[in-house]
Amino acid sequence: MLTQTAIRRDAFRHPVPPTRNIPPAATKVFDGAKDRKPLGQSIFLMSAAKSFPRNAEIYGENEPADYLYKVISGAVRTYKILSDGRRQVEGFYLPGDIFGLEFSDEHTLSAEAIADANVLVIKRSMLTALATHDAGVARELFALAGYEVRRMRERVLMLIKTAQERVVGFLLEMAERVPAGNAVELAMSRQDIADYLGLTIETVSRTLSSLEDSAAIELPTSRRSIVLRNRTALSHMNG
Amino acid sequence: MLTQTAIRRDAFRHPVPPTRNIPPAATKVFDGAKDRKPLGQSIFLMSAAKSFPRNAEIYGENEPADYLYKVISGAVRTYKILSDGRRQVEGFYLPGDIFGLEFSDEHTLSAEAIADANVLVIKRSMLTALATHDAGVARELFALAGYEVRRMRERVLMLIKTAQERVVGFLLEMAERVPAGNAVELAMSRQDIADYLGLTIETVSRTLSSLEDSAAIELPTSRRSIVLRNRTALSHMNG
DNA sequence: CGATGCGTTGATAACTTTCAAATTTAGTGG
DNA sequence: CCACTAAATTTGAAAGTTATCAACGCATCG
Numbered sequence: 001m002l003t004q005t006a007i008r009r010d011a012f013r014h015p016v017p018p019t020r021n022i023p024p025a026a027t028k029v030f031d032g033a034k035d036r037k038p039l040g041q042s043i044f045l046m047s048a049a050k051s052f053p054r055n056a057e058i059y060g061e062n063e064p065a066d067y068l069y070k071v072i073s074g075a076v077r078t079y080k081i082l083s084d085g086r087r088q089v090e091g092f093y094l095p096g097d098i099f100g101l102e103f104s105d106e107h108t109l110s111a112e113a114i115a116d117a118n119v120l121v122i123k124r125s126m127l128t129a130l131a132t133h134d135a136g137v138a139r140e141l142f143a144l145a146g147y148e149v150r151r152m153r154e155r156v157l158m159l160i161k162t163a164q165e166r167v168v169g170f171l172l173e174m175a176e177r178v179p180a181g182n183a184v185e186l187a188m189s190r191q192d193i194a195d196y197l198g199l200t201i202e203t204v205s206r207t208l209s210s211l212e213d214s215a216a217i218e219l220p221t222s223r224r225s226i227v228l229r230n231r232t233a234l235s236h237m238n239g
Numbered sequence: 240m241l242t243q244t245a246i247r248r249d250a251f252r253h254p255v256p257p258t259r260n261i262p263p264a265a266t267k268v269f270d271g272a273k274d275r276k277p278l279g280q281s282i283f284l285m286s287a288a289k290s291f292p293r294n295a296e297i298y299g300e301n302e303p304a305d306y307l308y309k310v311i312s313g314a315v316r317t318y319k320i321l322s323d324g325r326r327q328v329e330g331f332y333l334p335g336d337i338f339g340l341e342f343s344d345e346h347t348l349s350a351e352a353i354a355d356a357n358v359l360v361i362k363r364s365m366l367t368a369l370a371t372h373d374a375g376v377a378r379e380l381f382a383l384a385g386y387e388v389r390r391m392r393e394r395v396l397m398l399i400k401t402a403q404e405r406v407v408g409f410l411l412e413m414a415e416r417v418p419a420g421n422a423v424e425l426a427m428s429r430q431d432i433a434d435y436l437g438l439t440i441e442t443v444s445r446t447l448s449s450l451e452d453s454a455a456i457e458l459p460t461s462r463r464s465i466v467l468r469n470r471t472a473l474s475h476m477n478g
Numbered sequence: 479c480g481a482t483g484c485g486t487t488g489a490t491a492a493c494t495t496t497c498a499a500a501t502t503t504a505g506t507g508g
Numbered sequence: 509c510c511a512c513t514a515a516a517t518t519t520g521a522a523a524g525t526t527a528t529c530a531a532c533g534c535a536t537c538g
Contacts, residue, residue, distance in 0.1 A: 080396065082478055088399055090392065103385030108392065138377065145384035146342030152391030153329065153347065157319065159398035160327055160437030163526065190485060198399030200527055205486055223485065223535070239321055402494065429517065439495055444518055462503070462517070485534080492527070501518065508511080 043098070043127065043140050044070050047120035052113040058100075061110045065102035067121050071095050074117025075187035078109040079195065089196040091151070092188060094177055101144055114187045159198055161239055166197040167207040168237045171217065175228055182228040282337070282366065282379050283309050286359035291352040297339075300349045304341035306360050310334050313356025314426035317348040318434065328435040330390070331427060333416055340383055353426045398437055400478050405436040406446040407476045410456065414467055421467040429462075 047070070052058055058069065061080060069076075076093040090109050093099040099111060131138040158169045170193060175184050186193075194201040208226070211217045216234050218227040228234060286309070291297055297308065300319060308315075315332040329348050332338040338350060370377040397408045409432060414423050425432075433440040447465070450456045455473050457466040467473060 082396075084478060086399075086478075088396055090395065101388075103382070103389060108389070132374075135371075138381075142381055142384065143342070145381065145388060148388045149340075149384060149391060150342060150347070152388060152395060155395050156329065156391065156398060157321075157327055159395060160325075201485075202487085202528080203526060206526095209486070221535075239323060239325075440517080441496080441519085442494060445494095448518070460503075479538100481536105481538080483534105483536085485532105487532075488530085490527100490529080493525085495524070496522085497520105498522105499518105499520080501516100503516070504514090506511100506513080508509100 041140065042134070042136050043068070043144075044120045044122055046126060046130075047122040049118060050121050051116070051118045054113055054116050056113050058111040058113060058117075058119070059107050061108065062106050064105060065100065065107045066124050067100060068098065068124055068127060069100040069111070070098045070120040072118040072120060074119075075114040076111055076117055076119070077114050077188065077192060077196075078111045080109050087195045088198070089192055092192075092196065094187070098144060101148060103145075114192065163197075163199055163203050164207050164210070164237060165239045166199065167193075167204060168211070168216075168234050169239075170197060171226060171228065172231075172234060172238060175231075182231075184226045184228065186224045186226060280379065281373070281375050282307070282383075283359045283361055285365060285369075286361040288357060289360050290355070290357045293352055293355050295352050297350040297352060297358070298346050300347065301345050303344060304339065304346045305363050306339060307337065307363055307366060308339040308350070309337045309359040311357040311359060313358075314353040315350055315356055315358070316353050316427065316431060316435075317350045319348050326434045327437070328431055331431075331435065333426070337383060340387060342384075353431065402436075402438050402442050403446050403449070403476060404478045405438065406432075406443060407450070407455075407473050408478075409436060410465060410467065411470075411473060411477060414470075421470075423465045423467065425463045425465060 049072070052074075058076065059065075059067075071093045073095055075095075076097075076099055077089050078091050078093070078099060079087055079089045081087050091099065092114070100107070102108060127137065127141065131141055158166055161169070171184065174186065175182070178184060188196075190201045190204050194204045197204065199207075208217070208219060211234075212219050214233070216228075216230045216237070218229050220227065288311070291313075297315065298304075298306075310332045312334055315336075315338055316328050317330050317332070317338060318326055318328045320326050330338065331353070339346070341347060366376065366380065370380055397405055400408070410423065413425065414421070417423060427435075429440050429443050433443045436443065438446075447456070447458060450473075451458050453472070455467075455469045455476070457468050459466065
């Protein structure tokens with residue numbers, strides 16, 4: 001919808017940050033992962049780079065799902081708007097994360113850049129073709145699907161819990177995904193978090209304040225940062 | 240844990256009910272499904288049959304995930320027990336449904352028979368081997384993972400809604416999965432439903448009563464049956 | 479430095495859970 | 509087939525949690 005920069009074909013030379021210790025990837029199709037190889041190792045070799053300004057739409061629900069994406073920098077959210085206007089944020093994607101995986105012709109979610117984002121893009125038809133001849137690619141695609149399933153199962157588990165447990169779970173999740181000590185830099189707004197957790201922004205805010213009161217976290221003036229003060233206590237609160 | 244009958248090797252001759260119009264399966268790995276082929280067509284050709292009495296454990300969390308299962312008759316639930324005793328039911332599996340798909344070495348969920356159940360069982364190592372040589376098997380496994388992802392996404396969407404929306408969503412889901420007109424025969428108890436929807440049994444019961452009061456459904460004396468009286472109204476309530 | 483939007487806080491209402499008890503169904507044995 | 513027991517479900521009342529509506533405070537950016 002909004003701007004998007006030109007597509008370049010030099011993905012090989014892109015300063016791709018080392019893929020973080022994301023999901024364990026399966027080494028054999030449908031086999032358990034013993035070794036923790038980063039995901040999407042060979043999937044994005046032939047990709048193009050693209051960038052999106054803050055709040056730009058990357059793809060929309062019901063649009064053809066012709067590409068797979070990998071975040072290089074910035075952050076992305078996928079979401080769905082319900083008929084009554086509620087928004088459900090399905091996931092946050094940070095550098096190294098892959099998003100846009102679909103199993104039918106159309107996207108079932110929309111994707112937007114939370115902050116200015118650079119992403120790698122690869123055509124799905126290309127991947128399909130590659131997977132036919134390269135077992136490694138097929139394996140990685142399967143591993144990707146597997147990672148998605150596990151992530152979703154954790155998400156379901158989180159959504160049946162109380163507000164405090166959800167917020168704490170979110171903080172711990174983020175702390176794990178952005179390993180920068182105890183200072184967690186959040187790319188997303190409170191509203192994003194609320195829509196991700198199925199809560200209102202007020203409840204998220206109140207819960208954070210309450211966590212600060214109990215000395216479990218600290219809320220610096222820079223609102224997008226949260227410092228974990230007592231992980232043990234937080235883990236305990238996580239259910 | 241409980242009894243389990245002998246394993247037979249004559250799965251070919253088993254009166255396998257026609258796979259219902261479950262998930263659309265991809266025809267090409269990572270490709271959208273144009274044709275709606277039933278899932279698990281070739282996966283269970285080499286399977287063994289096994290039966291489990293009501294409430295018997297089929298597998299437990301943290302046990303090695305060495306098999307994939309397909310329901311022939313009866314019903315199965317997968318679930319997880321949280322540290323504080325809460326139970327989260329992850330899914331219900333009816334005849335034709337496949338369960339037990341995992342992406343690591345161990346089961347992340349437990350599975351139990353809701354009613355006396357006959358299931359087909361196939362070794363995962365066998366599938367892995369088959370998939371290496373048979374692209375059809377590999378495709379089906381990928382499609383299965385894709386179906387799981389979509390199911391989970393719908394589940395997440397359901398869990399951010401109100402109690403009434405969840406219950407209505409559950410009823411419509413069941414009506415779709417067990418196409419028997421408007422009389423939905425539920426295999427599971429109210430407690431199972433509650434744990435599936437992240438609600439208490441009282442809330443589920445009250446919501447059903449309320450739906451009956453508004454003439455949207457009818458609750459016959461046989462408690463495991465629910466008649467949908469007004470699907471339009473129900474769909475409207477579904478959000 | 480002031481507008482502007484994001485985030486926090488307060489008060490109240492709505493919803494869901496909890497605790498308790500009443501009903502009803504499914505089984506069992508006579 | 510009926511009475512009886514145990515289990516499941518429903519219903520009621522009160523408490524607890526989260527949402528809603530409203531106002532205020534405070535970063536961010538022009």
